Amino acid sequence: MQIKISLSPGKIANYLAIVVIFFILVSGGIQICKYVYGYRADWMKLFNVDRELNFPTWYSALMIAFCSVLLKIIAIGKKQYSDRYTKEWQLLSLIFLFLAIDEVLSIHEILIIPEVSEALNLPWFLHSMWVIPGTIFVIWFVRRYSRFAFHLPYKSRKHFFSAAFLYVGGALIMEMVGSYVAEAQGQQNLIYALIATAEEAMEMTGIVIFIYGLLYYLRQWNDKIDMEITINK
Secondary structure, three states: OEEEEEEOHHHHHHHHHHHHHHHHHHHHHHHHHHHOOOOOOHHHHHOOOOOOOOHHHHHHHHHHHHHHHHHHHHHHHHHHOOOOOHHHHHHHHHHHHHHHHHHHHOHHHHHOOHHHHHHOOOOHHHOOOOHHHHHHHHHHHHHHHHHHHOOOOHHHHHHHHHHHHHHHHHHHHHHHHHHHHHHHHOOOOHHHHHHHHHHHHHHHHHHHHHHHHHHHHHHOOOOOEEEEEEOOO
């Protein structure tokens, strides 16, 4: 049995973006209802982008996992052509697989230990201690992939850089801003909630752009992306 799947980069990105906009608007409305009008229904947790194991979390995780799958497909194609950057594509696929798992399990939040940051007298922007290994990883990533990035076609490079800027800006920069607000005013206020919402919005938007960029890159090999899945007896 053979299954043919036709993918349109623009249509897929638009559909994904519509859902992202929905989650962000609903989550923002939830924060206003909570902190302005005092409405705190339990169902609101299901759509709060700053909560774990709810609809936005699973949606983000699935998008990131989709990136991992697309990167793996590219890596397989590069290997068939003995491309010099095959290992880079393979490693990217593994990195995004880990990010998808982390999105669900929040492994990085193990390092958010207020007592430790206070004992070490860390500056306000490092109170979420996971940003330290996160920043180290970003520096390593830039060094590891700088040559790889500049071998990409211009448009793909623009897509990937835009996606990275938004995702890292949300995950690290906005996290630091949130740490400052949490330190000054606590986390139970509208300002912190909206910063957390902006953080998630930047991350999810970055992933949507990256998915579009990956599909666009795949289309350079063929005007129409056809995926054949063969199930052997």
